[in-house]
Amino acid sequence: MLEIKNLTVDLEEEDKQILKGVDLTVEPGKVHAIMGPNGSGKSTLSYVLSGKDGYKVTGGSAVMDGLDLLEMEPEERAAAGLFLAFQYPVEIPGVGNMTFLRTAVNAQRKARGEEEMSAAEFLKVIRARAKELKIDADMLKRPVNVGFSGGEKKRNEILQMAMLEPKMCILDETDSGLDVDAMKLVADGVNALRSEGRGFLVITHYQRLLDHIKPDVVHIMADGRIVKSGGPELALEVEHNGYTDILSEVA
Amino acid sequence: MGLPELKQTATEARLAGLTLPEGGWSEAARRDALSRLTAMGLPQRRDEYWKYTKPDLFLDPSEPHAALLENEEGMVFGEIDRLKIVFVDGVFDPDASDDLSMEGVTIARLADSSAADIHWAQDIYGVLEERGQTPVRRPFATMNTAFATDGVLLHVTGKPSKPISLIYMHQSESSDAILHHVVRVEPGAEATILENGPAAARFNKCMEIDVADGGVLHHVRSQGRDHERLAVTHMFARLGRESVFKSFTLTVNGVMTRNECVIELTGDDAVAHVAGACVGDGNFHHDDTVFVTHDAVNCESRQVFKKVLRNGATGVFQGKILVKEGAQKTDGYQISQSLLLDDDSQFLAKPELEIYADDVACSHGSTSGAIDETALFYLRSRGLPKGEATDLLTLAFLAEAVEEIENETLSEDIVGRLQNWLARRR
Numbered sequence: 001m002l003e004i005k006n007l008t009v010d011l012e013e014e015d016k017q018i019l020k021g022v023d024l025t026v027e028p029g030k031v032h033a034i035m036g037p038n039g040s041g042k043s044t045l046s047y048v049l050s051g052k053d054g055y056k057v058t059g060g061s062a063v064m065d066g067l068d069l070l071e072m073e074p075e076e077r078a079a080a081g082l083f084l085a086f087q088y089p090v091e092i093p094g095v096g097n098m099t100f101l102r103t104a105v106n107a108q109r110k111a112r113g114e115e116e117m118s119a120a121e122f123l124k125v126i127r128a129r130a131k132e133l134k135i136d137a138d139m140l141k142r143p144v145n146v147g148f149s150g151g152e153k154k155r156n157e158i159l160q161m162a163m164l165e166p167k168m169c170i171l172d173e174t175d176s177g178l179d180v181d182a183m184k185l186v187a188d189g190v191n192a193l194r195s196e197g198r199g200f201l202v203i204t205h206y207q208r209l210l211d212h213i214k215p216d217v218v219h220i221m222a223d224g225r226i227v228k229s230g231g232p233e234l235a236l237e238v239e240h241n242g243y244t245d246i247l248s249e250v251a
Numbered sequence: 252m253g254l255p256e257l258k259q260t261a262t263e264a265r266l267a268g269l270t271l272p273e274g275g276w277s278e279a280a281r282r283d284a285l286s287r288l289t290a291m292g293l294p295q296r297r298d299e300y301w302k303y304t305k306p307d308l309f310l311d312p313s314e315p316h317a318a319l320l321e322n323e324e325g326m327v328f329g330e331i332d333r334l335k336i337v338f339v340d341g342v343f344d345p346d347a348s349d350d351l352s353m354e355g356v357t358i359a360r361l362a363d364s365s366a367a368d369i370h371w372a373q374d375i376y377g378v379l380e381e382r383g384q385t386p387v388r389r390p391f392a393t394m395n396t397a398f399a400t401d402g403v404l405l406h407v408t409g410k411p412s413k414p415i416s417l418i419y420m421h422q423s424e425s426s427d428a429i430l431h432h433v434v435r436v437e438p439g440a441e442a443t444i445l446e447n448g449p450a451a452a453r454f455n456k457c458m459e460i461d462v463a464d465g466g467v468l469h470h471v472r473s474q475g476r477d478h479e480r481l482a483v484t485h486m487f488a489r490l491g492r493e494s495v496f497k498s499f500t501l502t503v504n505g506v507m508t509r510n511e512c513v514i515e516l517t518g519d520d521a522v523a524h525v526a527g528a529c530v531g532d533g534n535f536h537h538d539d540t541v542f543v544t545h546d547a548v549n550c551e552s553r554q555v556f557k558k559v560l561r562n563g564a565t566g567v568f569q570g571k572i573l574v575k576e577g578a579q580k581t582d583g584y585q586i587s588q589s590l591l592l593d594d595d596s597q598f599l600a601k602p603e604l605e606i607y608a609d610d611v612a613c614s615h616g617s618t619s620g621a622i623d624e625t626a627l628f629y630l631r632s633r634g635l636p637k638g639e640a641t642d643l644l645t646l647a648f649l650a651e652a653v654e655e656i657e658n659e660t661l662s663e664d665i666v667g668r669l670q671n672w673l674a675r676r677r
């Protein structure tokens with residue numbers, strides 16, 4: 001599904017290496033989690049995969065279903081089935097949430113040569129999905145993320161994911177800022193999408209989310225590298241002991 | 252040569268080919284305007300009020316020239332049920348126009364009614380224009396009062412069921428048109444005026460608007476797309492007690508446009524909103540010059556101007572709120588913003604407040620910025636192609652101005668224009 005090999009990335013503006021050789025493979029149908037200290041490069045990895053400007057790939061590769069992601073425009077990656085739920089969802093004044101989502105769904109369909117979704121069909125689907133995530137009609141009408149609470153923004157990301165039905169989902173700290181009930185809603189949203197053909201990369205600091213979204217593999221990222229991988233028990237270890245032990249063990 | 256001599260020479264040269272229409276109720280006003288004009292002279296580059304916009308093209312005594320645009324897109328407001336009044340190169344065209352009778356409004360032609368002895372328009376024609384000459388001179392408006400060859404006199408006495416639509420067709424590549432409209436909205440009456448079309452190679456248009464107590468006037472204008480056309484326009488509005496005047500202008504294309512809007516709030520609790528959205532590409536110069544005077548208690552005014560500029564286009568905004576002594580509880584708002592799509596384009600803004608009352612709330616702001624890269628990436632990461640995402644953000648930037656149009660059908664029409672324009676330039 002997603003194959004990252006020895007990926008090294010510098011900041012474009014300054015001569016600073018952030019990713020120092022990341023190796024990671026997510027198989028279809030699997031959920032991989034990434035944990036790691038602040039500043040270790042988790043968000044950078046998710047941005048580079050989705051095509052954000054400001055980074056320079058100096059080596060390695062990232063391939064999704066045989067496509068060289070790093071050669072593609074952000075919108076091409078999205079149409080190919082990559083989705084990033086942002087750690088900090090962006091506010092876009094003046095653009096209605098609903099308009100934005102319908103434009104996005106249809107832009108992707110068009111890019112894939114599929115038929116566009118009719119307004120009526122779209123409305124039906126989005127209403128149902130929004131209801132599951134307890135997003136009310138008013139939030140759909142408002143400008144994208146403007147005036148949304150932290151938790152509402154995160155739920156809105158999951159709504160977008162549910163509407164776009166991507167193949168490879170990256171969730172960057174979607175759990176932070178969520179209350180217990182909202183976390184459950186988000187987890188349910190993610191679990192509803194789990195399927196054989198779909199891969200997940202879940203970045204989180206907390207074991208709690210992983211109680212709801214059971215990962216198949218847990219990776220620890222530190223200083224721009226995956227330093228350790230294991231089963232769900234690795235997340236428990238982090239929860240109990242922090243990173244110190246793991247980091248000293250691999251150092 | 253000193254400025255006065257320069258002005259005199261330029262004014263004489265510009266007026267040489269024009270003749271003062273004679274006879275009828277407007278003759279005295281025209282003669283008066285001509286003497287005022289001769290005294291003040293037409294503007295020169297050195298005039299402070301013309302610092303950002305060169306008056307040269309409006310002064311040029313030679314025949315203007317503007318190629319006609321093949322209009323592949325139907326005209327704006329085309330789907331809207333309206334009473335059409337058509338001018339071709341500045342001349343009223345009765346065949347293309349609708350029957351001018353409609354309940355709630357009396358429509359007369361300026362060129363026709365000059366024979367009538369007593370006319371309501373006499374109290375307004377040249378009068379509001381002259382009031383608007385202090386503290387800043389607006390000589391092209393005075394020139395208009397003197398030499399206008401056509402126009403409409405709209406007397407709104409009720410609530411006409413349809414918008415009154417002034418359509419300016421441009422058919423001659425060298426037309427030089429001067430139109431003057433007079434609008435009077437009687438107490439409690441309400442109307443919507445639409446304007447669209449390129450009008451002429453060079454267009455000087457003046458509209459004097461008198462809204463009586465409790466009257467309401469909506470104005471939506473789309474300035475025609477013929478790229479080489481020149482336009483200098485003036486609106487002079489006087490608002491009575493509890494009256495409402497809302498005006499919106501869309502400008503796409505046009506090498507040179509200067510839109511002046513002068514509003515005087517003379518009755519308590521009046522509301523005036525004036526907004527503009529413009530999109531310019533390349534050889535495009537667009538100037539909004541606005542002057543709002545609060546001379547009554549508890550009035551509200553809003554100025555919302557947004558400009559999208561690319562490939563070396565220039566946008567100008569000169570906007571002032573003057574709050575006179577005693578105009579307490581004034582609520583004045585002014586915003587002018589530009590979205591610069593590249594480094595070659597520029598936005599020049601001169602926002603001003605002048606306040607002589609102590610219990611007022613006035614704010615103004617002016618910004619210039621580029622496309623928000625973070626937002627652009629967010630949209631692209633959801634699958635929107637770069638061009639489409641940029642357009643969406645551009646429309647979002649313009650939204651605050653477009654939202655000033657109250658009627659949804661009209662605002663959708665305007666948004667559609669903008670979308671098409673943006674899509675054509677992707």
Ligand SMILES: Nc1ncnc2c1ncn2[C@@H]1O[C@H](COP(=O)(O)OP(=O)(O)OP(=O)(O)O)[C@@H](O)[C@H]1O
Nearest residue numbers: 011018036037038039040041042043044045054087
């Ligand atoms: N555009 C940038 N400019 C400067 N420094 C950057 C930029 N992007 C990333 N960095 C730096 O790269 C490092 C990795 O950042 P990143 O956001 O990927 O960390 P993270 O693992 O997601 O952290 P957190 O858990 O706090 O979200 C940090 O030291 C950060 O300051």
Ligand SMILES: [Mg+2]
Nearest residue numbers: 042043044087
């Ligand atoms: Mg992060």
